[in-house]
Amino acid sequence: MDVLENELLKYHTTMKVGGPAKYFITANTIHELIEAYKFAKQKNLPLEVIGDGSNIIFTDNGFDGVVVKNNTKGFKLNSNGILKVNSGEKWDEVVKKSVQANFSGLEALSWIPGTVGGAPVNNIGAYGQECKDTLLEIEALDTTSGNIVTLSNKQCNFSYRDSIFKSLNRHKYIILSVTFALNKVSSGQQYNMPNYKSLQQKLIDLKINNPTIKDVRNAVIKLRKSKLPDPTKIPNTGSFFKNPIVSNIKYSLLLKKYADMPAYSYSSTEKKLYSGWLLETAGLKQYSCNGIGPYQKQALVITNTKDGNYKDxxxxxxxxxxxxxxxxxxxxxxxPEIIK
Ligand SMILES: Cc1cc2nc3c(=O)[nH]c(=O)nc-3n(C[C@H](O)[C@H](O)[C@H](O)COP(=O)(O)OP(=O)(O)OC[C@H]3O[C@@H](n4cnc5c(N)ncnc54)[C@H](O)[C@@H]3O)c2cc1C
Incomplete structure (x- = not known):
């Protein structure tokens, strides 16, 4: 296990900001991941486990503790659709393999950056699917007891871009592997694709009538590439702001002033608004500081085009x-989570 000192965290996050970590370890096996946890414990230092750093931001001060980059690999998919993957696997590689094997459940989550371990933390979602929809259980190291535990879907307490790993029990668990229950789609069998308007429209535009899982994956990738910047070329963390949820009453008041304000029903009493629309309407699309500002094709994404820092x-x-x-x-x- 190599331990680096003062490694700049901007090289390990997709926003490309962040100062040095006191110690930086890359874990290539579950054993090394556990060793890194023991190393931090011995030194009495805080620990941050990261995957691809696509939903985490460190400040210019860096992190006075141990940062572990999770690179643990392992992929097992059985004929019943039970998929068990180690948490350092690249998320989109896992989606690709499950789609190639004709299993549905993850296809709308195609092309989302990051690792399998990062996915349940944020309960990633896109085009009508969420990680929680097919997640069966999680194997994790309980950092308070040092034991390996299994958490059911219910125990993860998933909600919109949230889970126990993010809020209630932040730092309590290091996710080692995730198991999904996927659905086999046999050839000739009608496939119930995710019910999501812009995805359905894209398939119509592509002149595809009875989409297969592979068609849905391809359409999602096309949609994402057309409006999201590739973080390997233009640093960003995807959506920088959550879409706010407001009461129906508040929404009807807003509509009096902004008649074209888009929204969709979140519950019987609430609406979800579009942060991108709010930014644009507030005249913020052109605002930037040292090359950091809204992406022109999608204002909700903040890009870092000129090597700006956290302060910017x-x-x-x-x-x-x-x-x-x-x-x-x-x-x-x-x-994204900001570590201060
Ligand atoms: C261009 C772009 C598009 C995106 N699109 C979407 C989208 O459509 N939908 C969406 O939901 N998200 C999206 N994201 C956000 C991001 O890709 C996901 O949240 C992703 O799952 C993060 O994975 P990661 O490995 O990069 O996690 P990191 O950013 O490295 O970590 C995120 C959090 O998870 C914790 N963590 C990571 N691994 C572990 C582990 N093994 N055990 C315990 N905790 C862990 C970290 O401590 C941190 O708190 C996008 C990001 C980008 C850059």
């Missing part, structure tokens, strides 16, 4: 939050 990013997101609040009285919540 903070100026940008605080200005956006304040302006959106001043205009709409809506508080925008940040989606």
């Amino acid at each position: 990013l903070e100026i940008v997101f605080k200005h956006i939050q304040k302006t959106v609040y001043d205009v709409f009285e809506i508080k925008l919540e940040i989606e």
